[in-house]
Amino acid sequence: MSSASDPGIVIIGAGEAGTRAALTLRERHYTGSVTLIGAETHLPYERPPLSKAAQTALDHPSPALIGGADRLADLGITYRTGVMVTGIDRAAQTVSVQDGLSLPYAQLLLATGAKPRTLALPGATADNVLYLRTFVDALALRNRLAHGIRLVVIGGGFIGLEVAASALERGCAVTVVEMAPRILGRAVPAEIAARVAAHHRAAGITIIEGIGLTAIAARPQGSTVVLADGTVLEADAIIAGIGAIPETALAEAAGLTIENGIRVDGRLATDDPAIFAAGDCCSFPHPVFGGRRLRLEAWRNAQDQGRHAAGSMLGDRAAFATVPWFWSDQHGDTLQIAGLPDEGDQTVTRDLGGMPFLFHLKGGRLVGASAFGPIGKVAKDIRLAEMLIDAKCHPDPAALADPAVKLKALLPTRATAA
Amino acid sequence: MAQWINACGADDIDEEDVIRFDHAGQSFAVYRLEDDTFCATGGFCTHENVHLADGLVMGRIIECPKHNGRFDIPTGKAKGAPACIDLKTFPVKIEDGRVFIDLG
Numbered sequence: 001m002s003s004a005s006d007p008g009i010v011i012i013g014a015g016e017a018g019t020r021a022a023l024t025l026r027e028r029h030y031t032g033s034v035t036l037i038g039a040e041t042h043l044p045y046e047r048p049p050l051s052k053a054a055q056t057a058l059d060h061p062s063p064a065l066i067g068g069a070d071r072l073a074d075l076g077i078t079y080r081t082g083v084m085v086t087g088i089d090r091a092a093q094t095v096s097v098q099d100g101l102s103l104p105y106a107q108l109l110l111a112t113g114a115k116p117r118t119l120a121l122p123g124a125t126a127d128n129v130l131y132l133r134t135f136v137d138a139l140a141l142r143n144r145l146a147h148g149i150r151l152v153v154i155g156g157g158f159i160g161l162e163v164a165a166s167a168l169e170r171g172c173a174v175t176v177v178e179m180a181p182r183i184l185g186r187a188v189p190a191e192i193a194a195r196v197a198a199h200h201r202a203a204g205i206t207i208i209e210g211i212g213l214t215a216i217a218a219r220p221q222g223s224t225v226v227l228a229d230g231t232v233l234e235a236d237a238i239i240a241g242i243g244a245i246p247e248t249a250l251a252e253a254a255g256l257t258i259e260n261g262i263r264v265d266g267r268l269a270t271d272d273p274a275i276f277a278a279g280d281c282c283s284f285p286h287p288v289f290g291g292r293r294l295r296l297e298a299w300r301n302a303q304d305q306g307r308h309a310a311g312s313m314l315g316d317r318a319a320f321a322t323v324p325w326f327w328s329d330q331h332g333d334t335l336q337i338a339g340l341p342d343e344g345d346q347t348v349t350r351d352l353g354g355m356p357f358l359f360h361l362k363g364g365r366l367v368g369a370s371a372f373g374p375i376g377k378v379a380k381d382i383r384l385a386e387m388l389i390d391a392k393c394h395p396d397p398a399a400l401a402d403p404a405v406k407l408k409a410l411l412p413t414r415a416t417a418a
Numbered sequence: 419m420a421q422w423i424n425a426c427g428a429d430d431i432d433e434e435d436v437i438r439f440d441h442a443g444q445s446f447a448v449y450r451l452e453d454d455t456f457c458a459t460g461g462f463c464t465h466e467n468v469h470l471a472d473g474l475v476m477g478r479i480i481e482c483p484k485h486n487g488r489f490d491i492p493t494g495k496a497k498g499a500p501a502c503i504d505l506k507t508f509p510v511k512i513e514d515g516r517v518f519i520d521l522g
């Protein structure tokens with residue numbers, strides 16, 4: 001499809017954002033060449049199952065593919081798998097890859113994602129200290145989760161807690177150690193975090209909050225984990241889920257601005273108008289939240305930004321304005337968050353039969369919603385809250401608090417139509 | 419051959435909403451659209467195994483509660499990532515205020 005005069009579009013990183021961008025270019029009838037380059041050796045796959053079904057499935061798991069080989073080939077997307085991009089020459093508009101080749105681009109998308117933060121402790125390099133980002137990591141973890149082993153999870157974030165739940169299901173004895181005063185950090189309201197913690201404890205997981213780690217000592221069999229208060233935990237395996245670092249090395253070496261990830265504008269363009277970035281690797285200004293610069297590590301954001309960056313490369317001028325949405329599965333229940341709860345200055349609770357559904361308002365405007373419980377009680381209203389946030393609504397707090405008021409009725413178009 | 423099954427009362431479903439109906443080991447999602455037409459599709463999202471009756475109906479679209487995959491209700495066509503496999507659809511008729519689904 002490409003002509004010699006048009007070097008086309010090159011996408012670095014075949015994860016959620018990069019792959020969605022490639023698919024979108026074809027959905028939008030772009031006829032130039034599209035080259036998708038990924039360091040991993042699999043076809044593009046979804047990461048969320050890695051901490052969930054890939055750990056608990058009875059059968060040996062295979063990656064959940066975003067696009068199969070046939071689909072990519074049919075669409076004329078050149079997929080280079082297991083290939084690392086090693087440099088970008090902005091003046092020449094080429095990228096160099098590890099096999100020595102140099103590829104020209106007219107436009108370039110950086111969709112390099114993030115990598116796990118690693119423990120900087122002596123003893124943390126033992127081979128039973130694991131991280132989880134890739135399918136290969138997921139298999140390594142899965143192979144360790146034998147019935148009855150003792151697993152220590154360092155970090156009470158989403159991934160750590162999902163692994164804890166999965167490991168419990170596999171029959172492991174699980175302890176989660178969180179250095180901060182509570183699990184799940186600032187992005188999740190304290191009330192929701194407390195419910196998640198209670199749920200895990202009731203299921204049989206030990207959660208230690210507010211105590212850091214001082215040492216990990218490798219033993220002939222397993223490791224010993226020492227906490228700041230002197231507690232000693234014996235572990236057959238350790239998994240650290242202590243956050244992710246945006247993968248910015250290429251962008252940095254190419255002289256692009258880094259600001260908590262690769263800095264992009266509303267269209268997801270970097271300082272170089274021929275280079276865009278999307279997904280976990282970038283920070284962008286969000287117009288729904290007064291231009292607040294965000295970097296999200298969320299699956300739908302990566303997907304939506306991949307799509308948006310594709311549009312920008314085709315000439316769209318619009319700013320990315322999708323309201324953040326996130327989910328996490330914990331022991332069969334779901335945690336869902338729309339918007340940014342931490343923007344709020346007021347919380348309104350709707351009591352759904354003992355399950356709190358929280359609305360977060362700022363100066364009366366809805367800026368976030370969060371809930372943890374059965375999917376049937378959570379999902380629909382979170383989705384409607386997302387639309388209310390997007391419409392910059394100032395809903396009546398009394399209506400939000402009243403379970404009898406349907407959120408659909410509060411949507412602006414509907415409210416005026418009714 | 420048509421095999422009409424009495425699924426529910428028409429009034430059991432709110433306007434622009436969906437309910438779950440199980441029959442003989444199969445599960446369905448039964449919809450009532452804004453214009454008062456009724457539709458039926460397979461109950462589970464084609465992405466992962468989640469029931470669509472917990473999802474949101476907006477116009478002709480059902481959105482999966484788990485990852486917001488979207489389907490066109492009358493045709494079952496997958497309309498939005500991550501859903502890429504269509505839903506099965508079933509003929510529906512209303513008689514005496516009851517919703518019947520043809521499993522034939």
Ligand SMILES: Cc1cc2nc3c(=O)[nH]c(=O)nc-3n(C[C@H](O)[C@H](O)[C@H](O)COP(=O)(O)OP(=O)(O)OC[C@H]3O[C@@H](n4cnc5c(N)ncnc54)[C@H](O)[C@@H]3O)c2cc1C
Nearest residue numbers: 013015016017039047048085112113279280297298299302
């Ligand atoms: C275990 C796990 C569970 C998750 N669960 C959820 C969840 O429940 N809900 C949710 O909303 N989000 C979840 N996420 C987050 C979600 O998966 C990410 O936000 C999403 O994958 C980000 O997509 P991305 O394309 O930006 O980056 P990635 O998916 O990380 O893709 C980046 C790709 O770029 C490649 N790459 C990097 N540098 C180079 C280079 N120089 N050359 C070639 N290739 C390169 C990497 O190898 C990688 O394959 C989870 C993540 C993990 C790890």
Ligand code: FES
Nearest residue numbers: 463465466482487
């Ligand atoms: S389970 Fe329906 S979109 Fe994923």
